[in-house]
Amino acid sequence: xxxxxxxxxxxxxxxxxxxxxxxxxxxxAGGATAAVTLARSGASVAIVEAGAWRDPEDYPxxxxxxxxxxxxxxxxxxxxxxxxxxxxQARTMGGTTVINSAICVRTPDDxxxxxxxxxxxxxxxxxxxxxxxxxEKDLTVEEVPVTSRGRSNLLAKQxxxxxxxxxxxxxxxxxxxxxxxxxxxQGCGKRRKQSTNLNYVPETLARGxxxxxxxxxxxxxxxxxxxxxxxxxxxxxxxxxxxxxxxxRARKAVVVAASxxxxxxxxxxxxxxxxxxxxxxxxxxxxxVFGCYDDPVDMNIGATQGWASxxxxxxxxxxxxxxxxxxxxxxxxxxxxxxELMQRLSEYRHVAMWCHAVRAESTGTxxxxxxxxxxxxxxxxxxxxxxxxxxxxxxxAKQHVAAGAKAVIPGxxxxxxxxxxxxxxxxxxxxxxxxRYVAILSHLFGGCVMGKDPKxxxxxxxxxxxxxxxxxxxxxxxxxxxxxxxxxxxIMGLAATxxxxxxx
Amino acid sequence: MTWLVRAAIVMLYPxxxxxxxxxxxxxxxxLERFRRETSALMWLGVVAGAIVFHLSPLFTVFxxxxxxxxxxxxxxxxxxxxxxxxxxxxxxxVFVLKLPAGLAWGANPEVRRRFSLAPLAADPGTWRTK
Numbered sequence: 268x269x270x271x272x273x274x275x276x277x278x279x280x281x282x283x284x285x286x287x288x289x290x291x292x293x294x295x296a297g298g299a300t301a302a303v304t305l306a307r308s309g310a311s312v313a314i315v316e317a318g319a320w321r322d323p324e325d326y327p328x329x330x331x332x333x334x335x336x337x338x339x340x341x342x343x344x345x346x347x348x349x350x351x352x353x354x355x356q357a358r359t360m361g362g363t364t365v366i367n368s369a370i371c372v373r374t375p376d377d378x379x380x381x382x383x384x385x386x387x388x389x390x391x392x393x394x395x396x397x398x399x400x401x402x403e404k405d406l407t408v409e410e411v412p413v414t415s416r417g418r419s420n421l422l423a424k425q426x427x428x429x430x431x432x433x434x435x436x437x438x439x440x441x442x443x444x445x446x447x448x449x450x451x452x453q454g455c456g457k458r459r460k461q462s463t464n465l466n467y468v469p470e471t472l473a474r475g476x477x478x479x480x481x482x483x484x485x486x487x488x489x490x491x492x493x494x495x496x497x498x499x500x501x502x503x504x505x506x507x508x509x510x511x512x513x514x515x516r517a518r519k520a521v522v523v524a525a526s527x528x529x530x531x532x533x534x535x536x537x538x539x540x541x542x543x544x545x546x547x548x549x550x551x552x553x554x555x556v557f558g559c560y561d562d563p564v565d566m567n568i569g570a571t572q573g574w575a576s577x578x579x580x581x582x583x584x585x586x587x588x589x590x591x592x593x594x595x596x597x598x599x600x601x602x603x604x605x606x607e608l609m610q611r612l613s614e615y616r617h618v619a620m621w622c623h624a625v626r627a628e629s630t631g632t633x634x635x636x637x638x639x640x641x642x643x644x645x646x647x648x649x650x651x652x653x654x655x656x657x658x659x660x661x662x663x664a665k666q667h668v669a670a671g672a673k674a675v676i677p678g679x680x681x682x683x684x685x686x687x688x689x690x691x692x693x694x695x696x697x698x699x700x701x702x703r704y705v706a707i708l709s710h711l712f713g714g715c716v717m718g719k720d721p722k723x724x725x726x727x728x729x730x731x732x733x734x735x736x737x738x739x740x741x742x743x744x745x746x747x748x749x750x751x752x753x754x755x756x757x758i759m760g761l762a763a764t765x766x767x768x769x770x771x
Numbered sequence: 772m773t774w775l776v777r778a779a780i781v782m783l784y785p786x787x788x789x790x791x792x793x794x795x796x797x798x799x800x801x802l803e804r805f806r807r808e809t810s811a812l813m814w815l816g817v818v819a820g821a822i823v824f825h826l827s828p829l830f831t832v833f834x835x836x837x838x839x840x841x842x843x844x845x846x847x848x849x850x851x852x853x854x855x856x857x858x859x860x861x862x863x864x865v866f867v868l869k870l871p872a873g874l875a876w877g878a879n880p881e882v883r884r885r886f887s888l889a890p891l892a893a894d895p896g897t898w899r900t901k
Contacts, residue, residue, distance in 0.1 A: 274900050319898035331805075331874040332894030341813050351863060360899075480899065504898050505808065567888060594886055598873030599866060604783040604850035613789040615886050681857060702859040 270472045272320065275481035275501045276511045283513035285477055287311040289769065290497050290517040291524060292484050292533065295362020296755045297742035297762040298524030299463035299471070300402065304766035306474040313515045314471060315497055317483035317525070318359035319504035320464065326454035330595035333453040335505075337366050340641070344528065346631070346708065348647035350701035352552060354708045356526055360480055361464030363526070365454045368572035369441040369461060370753040371408045373399055374760060378750055386747050387719030388728040391764065398763035399756055406441040406461040415447030417569010419619040422560070423589045424574050426670030434578040449591055451571035482513055487521055487537035487738065494521040494738035517737065520769050524742035524762060528642035531714035531744060532635045534725070539732060541725045543716060548631040548646060549749045551624035551710040555590060555600075556660050557676035558667030559685065563616040566591040580751040584626035585659045587666070592620060600705060601676070602684055611684065618676065621666065623659030624709060626751035627652040633714045646708070653699040656706075664691040678705050710754050715740045716747035730765035741765045772818045773802050778839045779824040780872040782850045791881045793872055801875040820868030823861055827853050
């Protein structure tokens with residue numbers, strides 16, 4: 268009963284016309300989970316993915332290849348605001364699950380309570396938890412194996428423990444026997460990371476599904492206020508040359524899971540009118556602080572991300588993690604140029620980067636650009652969030668010192684490149700101007716937020732777009748609050764729940 | 772414009788006693804490939820970064836010459852100062868230039884060897900076609 272995979276088709280080749288019960292746009296955490304949930308019920312499902320389908324043997328090894336082959340438009344999407352902070356998203360079969368660290372954190376109770384009290388969404392808790400149970404079994408969730416932790420993660424644990432942080436732990440991730448290859452960001456060529464291109468997408472195919480790759484959806488087809496399919500043109504995986512047209516019709520529903528930045532824009536292009544569409548964009552902006560150690564750390568040996576702390580999730584609103592980056596990225600991340608920069612880079616083996624993710628309250632908007640319809644994200648941090656941001660850097664610096672670092676590299680423009688362990692108090696008075704920092708937005712939320720009130724939300728508590736039939740959103744864009752935690756498990760739990768609702 | 776980009780990158784990542792420089796990293800091949808493979812917007816940003824880099828020595832080392840005509844000592848000082856300038860937009864443009872340069876430099880087998888990292892095989896650049 269195996270289905271079929273339709274890769275890029277050039278112009279002149281036959282157009283693709285297909286009809287299924289459900290069309291799912293996107294194959295990341297949300298899309299793939301929704302698709303497999305539907306496929307397991309016996310429905311015919313199509314996954315339409317903008318990126319190419321790359322298996323682990325196709326994964327790039329270099330950071331250059333990662334940006335070219337796996338990232339959305341070379342990772343060039345940045346926030347528009349006081350500072351230009353990059354937004355990390357993938358464009359490949361499996362979506363961002365291919366390039367993230369597969370960190371598995373269950374949705375905490377306070378989030379469901381907040382959705383209920385503020386957004387009028389009730390009854391999700393038990394159903395999402397039930398879905399998270401079977402997803403964990405499906406994908407295998409393990410603590411980072413002892414042999415794969417690497418020295419950076421060990422030091423982070425040591426630092427957190429010495430500071431008596433109530434939460435200082437090795438991560439639980441969707442991996443099977445992580446070998447600590449340090450290649451998470453380029454996709455795990457060892458097949459240890461359980462990204463959705465290795466499980467839920469092939470399972471959907473095996474259950475008779477249609478997988479369409481290199482196929483960015485341009486618009487949702489509709490008849491009145493009913494979604495009846497999707498259409499677009501294939502896009503060549505490397506040249507981005509436009510291919511032939513595809514149309515996949517949906518007898519029952521279209522599930523949009525194209526990412527926080529692309530889902531709202533797709534709905535806008537498709538004629539969905541909602542005062543909340545593209546609003547309430549939230550994120551986890553974050554940055555890294557390097558610790559400088561006497562002995563080599565070799566942070567690129569071992570799990571890319573293996574340690575975390577949620578001790579500061581509520582107050583001040585931070586998640587702390589390790590994150591190893593290769594020399595290719597440290598080369599531009601370190602400030603300076605010329606022989607000064609080379610001197611700094613010569614210490615690569617002795618530095619470890621740990622980072623924070625701010626549970627920011629600031630919100631932004633997502634709109635489509637006038638040229639090409641790409642997403643434009645307007646976003647900036649207000650003063651309380653910048654204070655959290657700075658406080659996170661102070662915590663990381665203290666953690667490094669507690670772990671034995673002799674100095675830290677905060678990467679703040681206008682401050683010394685390196686601060687000795689007796690100078691880290693200077694960070695407490697670091698400037699609050701976002702332009703002074705090198706930061707990224709890693710976890711994104713909102714743009715199609717769920718809620719009871721159509722004036723302030725785009726979808727209801729079952730992911731259904733207000734005022735539409737057969738149109739569901741099932742990715743992080745529906746999340747109306749900042750989780751303060753890694754969102755993949757929440758996205759998967761929600762997507763499975765929304766998909767199950769479609770089968771009722 | 773590629774030569775302008777190349778000259779700026781060589782100044783940003785010079786060869787030192789400690790480490791190989793960008794000029795040791797098949798830079799011409801890399802830039803040719805990068806120009807071909809990246810988006811027009813990204814390449815435009817890199818070229819803009821290189822232009823700013825070469826036209827700004829007057830503000831960093833107070834010499835009215837383009838960076839590519841500076842003697843090596845001044846060029847080195849300029850590379851560091853322009854990369855750390857307080858002017859945000861300029862710093863960002865130089866960062867856009869540093870990004871691909873860093874990708875080329877950091878993937879070089881000799882650089883990786885100095886950091887006790889195994890060399891990387893070539894990226895396959897393949898995907899499922901069936």
